[in-house]
Amino acid sequence: MENILSQRVLNMAESATLKMTQKSRELKAQGVDVISLSIGEPDFNTPESAKQAGIDAIKNNDTHYPPVPGTPALRKAIAEKLRRDNGLDYQDTDIIVSNGAKQAITNTFLAIIDKGDEVIIPSPYWVSYPEMVKLADGTPVFINTTMEQNFKITAAQLEAAITPKTKAFIFSTPCNPSGSVYTREELASLVEVFKKHPQIIIISDEIYEFIQYEHKHESMGQFTELKERLVIVNGVAKGYAMTGWRIGYIAAPKAIVSACNKIQGQYTSGICTIAQAASLEAMQLCPENSDEIKTMLKAFRNRRDLLFGLLKEIPGVKINMPAGAFYMFPEVKSYYGKTDGKTVIKNSEDLSMYLLFDAHVATVSGGAFGCDDCIRLSYATSEDKLREAMRRIKESLAKLK
C-alpha cells in the first residue's frame, strides 16, 4: 500500500541517540565487544529507598489508574524539592508529571505552538527538540554557537534571532550535548532580552541539574519576573539514576499545566503508579543529603577529568572542558575528507559509524545535535571502559589518511 504514512512522521528524523544505542545493542548481541558511549544514562543503580518504595507500591496494590497530572503526594514533593534545591515558590497545582522529560516537553509544545510559530533553539541542542517542535507544527529557528564561546549563546545572538513569529525559546543548562553550564550572569543577560519580548515562552530544561562540577545549579526560575511565561523541565532520570522509571515533570503557569493535563488525559493518562511512588521517595534526596548521589557525582567528575586528558592526547581532536552533564563534545572535523582506504569520512555521521565498526565504540554524530564538526561521547561508564574506548578511537583515527 502506498502513502501509508503521514507527512508528519515522514518529515521526522529518527532519534540519533536511540538509533546508535540500538545499533550497538545489535552488535553486542552478535558477540562484538562494543563500548557504548552513545546513550546518556547513569550506569549507577536507582537509590535503595526509591526501589523499596516501588516494591511497596506493588505490594500495597497501588496499581490503579493514577490522577492524570500525577499523584498529589508526588506533585507536592516536587514543589518541595523546587523550594529546597532552587529556592523557588511553586504549588503542587503548578506541576504536572509526565512520562519522562520527553513527554513533558512534547506536551508543552503541543500546548503552546500554532502552525508557523517559531521556536528558538541554541545549537548544539538535544536531538529531540526540533522534532518535537515540528510535531507541533512549529518552526525551529537555530542560533549557532562555537567551542570558543563554550557553546553558549550571547544576549546579542538571542536578540538577533527573535522575530514577530517567535513563540518560544528552549535550551538546556547544563547542556546536552556540550556539557556547558550558563552562569547566573549569563542567564541574567538573556533575561534582559526576554523582558523586551513579553510574548516569548521560555522552556528551561534542567534535567542535568545535579550533575555540575563548578557551581551549584542556577535555575532560570530564580528570575521571578519571567514566572508567568517560564516552563521549568526536570525529572528523576539523570540526577537519581532512574532513566527506566520514566518520570519527568514541568513547573509552569497554570494555563500551560492545565493544557498539558488535557493533552495527557486524551492520549496517555497518568503515569505508572509504581514509578510515581519510587520518584516520591527519590525526591527526598539531593546531593547534600544522599551518599548515593554524592558517590555518583564524584565518579562523573573523575571520569570527566580522565576523558578530557585522554581526548587532548588524540591528534586532530579539539576539546573544551564541560562544567556539567556527562558528555564531551569534541571537534573532530580535521578527519573529514580522510579515508581508511575503503570509505571517505565526509561528516560526523560517517565518523561516528566508522568508529562503531572499526573501533567498536558507539558515539553519537554531532550533526544530530546541530553541530556537524563534533561528535558526542557520554562518559556515564567506567574508567576502564573509557580508557579502552579512547585507546581504540585513537588507533582507528590514526588509520585515516
Ligand code: GLU
Ligand atoms: N537524553 C539521553 C541522551 O541524550 C537519553 C536518550 C534520549 O532519550 O534521547 O542520550
